[in-house]
Amino acid sequence: MEELLALLREEHREPLTPETRVRDFLREIQGRNGEEVEVEGFLLLRQPPNAPRDAVYYLLTPLSPEELKKSKLRAYLVLRIDEASSIEDSVYSGAYVRVRGILDAYPYGNLRLLRVIELKETSYENRWLRYEGYTLSRGELESLISSTVYANYETERAIIYSLLSAPTVIGAGNWGEGVTFSAFKGERERSVLSLWEALKYLHSLLPEELKLRRDRWTEFDDEFLGLDFRFARPRAKLAYYVPHTRAMLKRPRPVPKWAEEHFREKSAGFLSPRLVMKPEDETATLGEAPLVITEDVAYERNRELEELIPNVVATIMAARRRVGVLNLGEMEDYRYRFEAFLMRNRNEYGELFDALTLSGKVFNVGLRYRLGARLLGAMGRFEGKLGRGLISDLLGLYQEITDTWINELPDREKLRLLREYERYIGNSRVAEIGVRIFEDLEATSIDGTVTREEFLKALIEAGFRREHAGETLEKLLREGYLYEPFPGKLKLVRW
CATH class of the missing domain: 2.40.50.140 (Nucleic acid-binding proteins)
Incomplete structure (x- = not known):
């Protein structure tokens, strides 16, 4: 019953x-x-x-x-x-x-x-x-978004995750709950522009208190009481921003100067498609799910969504309370499977994938690992709980994003990235493999260091003989790729 x-x-x-x-x-x-x-x-x-x-x-x-x-x-x-x-x-x-x-x-x-x-x-x-009884089910929320924005599965889900925001992840930096929704132009500029129009529509439906604004003050005149009021909008812990002009979609950072601190600290949710596709774009490097739009996107006004938007907000608030904090140090399964994801793509795409994982690039291992943990939390908010199956969903989404970036990135960009990577790694193939393995371990460690034993074990698992693993470690120390800040603890030298 x-x-x-x-x-x-x-x-x-x-x-x-x-x-x-x-x-x-x-x-x-x-x-x-x-x-x-x-x-x-x-x-x-x-x-x-x-x-x-x-x-x-x-x-x-x-x-x-x-x-x-x-x-x-x-x-x-x-x-x-x-x-x-x-x-x-x-x-x-x-x-x-x-x-x-x-x-x-x-x-x-x-x-x-x-x-x-x-x-x-x-x-x-x-x-x-206090109105949790008005919250929507997972299916209702998904149906409202999919009947408003007509896009592929990954894009629709990324919009939902961005609205639900990300929980605090202990060990993943001092970011706020804001998710950076980034979607980059593939072949068709029209697809990105139509997505931008859809996001502007969704943003327009939100309560004014949940829109990131420079000016918080507003006025109201109550004729019945004969009083006029001037007051500030309350301080919501999370607000949302969508670029208001097309020109913003091409700027190096798609936000006005007054909002840049919110952008860097993720103290607001930024829903910003991009008309440029560069691996160094900040919305890519800071985006939890940096999509590439290869199919047309459309939207239509949805009367049911307009009527139920307060219920959507109540749903968001309840989901934020339900999944509030994660601890990166307790996510061992995620760490091992993320490392396997990296190894799989390095085997498939070689140096081009390695180039995309360098510092300041879209798949920089350390950042992507922490951003992935945040996205995992947003997915948990949508599902109602965190489960091991969500890690598979997350890495499946990241695999789709990786494949699309590799396939859609212009050839001139690929050549530029490969030249950068060659300058970074030098000519030693052994050093290249060793540094690559070490970067994965360092990026997914809690304190940013890797023990000698961890590194040697990873080298052996990658195919090195035991004696060659030890020689490789000493070679990387000797040639300045690694250093030992504490006995038995290793760190990568940043060039």
């Missing part, structure tokens, strides 16, 4: 609307005078009509600035603040706050009043988490 009810709910998914929030808010403040309650909402540092002079009076509303402008049904609660109230210093007009106080009647009109005991800013994400 429960499964049947769940199926019926999916068939007739109820949208999360501003009116729902208003009705719930009104129920919360309809208690008896003298009753202590705790409510959440947006703080408006504006006095209500006919405010008495015995204290400071402000307003609280369950609706965001954007919702206030669009919704016909609104609700306000008068907050009375005096010397006995505990107020957090950092609150501002537009902040999402939690307020505890005593209910009372406002002396004018039919507004309710709360005598504030405590007021403090709380996580904006709570606004969505």
Whole structure:
């Protein structure tokens, strides 16, 4: 019976609307005078009509600035603040706050009043988490995206993973949760431009608080109350950005200067197709899934998605809470299978793949390993849990991306990369193989060092005889490819 009810709910998914929030808010403040309650909402540092002079009076509303402008049904609660109230210093007009106080009647009109005991800013994400009953299933979310953006499987999935963002990965750098969605031009420029239009449409549907902006301030005029409000959008922990002009798709970094720090630190999600295809492009080197678009992409306005976008946001917030932190040091299976993925592609593509793994390139081993762990977390958010099968899905996606880069990269770019690689590695074939194996081990280690025993074992597994493995290690130390910062610990010399 429960499964049947769940199926019926999916068939007739109820949208999360501003009116729902208003009705719930009104129920919360309809208690008896003298009753202590705790409510959440947006703080408006504006006095209500006919405010008495015995204290400071402000307003609280369950609706965001954007919702206030669009919704016909609104609700306000008068907050009375005096010397006995505990107020957090950092609150501002537009902040999402939690307020505890005593209910009372406002002396004018039919507004309710709360005598504030405590007021403090709380996580904006709570606004969505309290409506977890409105979240979408995995199938519903996938269906909404695939019925809006018509692209291949990998592109549709990458869009979903980017929206869900990546968990914190201990041992993978101090990045935020933002995923960099990058998609590069193959043969047809039109494909990338149509994908950009689709991403702009998706971005336009998001709440204003989840759009990365330089200016956070907005204004609203409530004719019924006879008040105008100026307030900031609340500080969401994660916002999203899509380039707003076609010219941005060709810039070295597809973001304005004010957003560059967010881009580097991944404190926002960047959905940015590219009209250039270079292995050094920052959206490639920092992109969790640097796709190459070889097929036409199309989109159409989706009325169901537009109606359910608040449910999508609630789903994103719930998924972020469900898979919040990963530890790279505990992902041994991922490490071994990632190393096997590297070896397989080196055997198939040779020096060209090696060239793409150099520092600053799209498949730089250290970066790709850490970015892959983040993407694995985003996939876990979509699936609802992390499982070993997701590693196969991740490496399958990376194999598809690798094959496409190798096949679509212009010949002149391939020649340039091979020349760079030859300068880096020199003429010694033994040194080339040894450095290549060492780079894989170093990139997937937790502290950036490799023990002598680990390196010798990897050389033997790669086909070296035991005595030749020892000779190769000493040769790399002697010729300056490796050094030993601590006894028994090795590191690669960066050229």
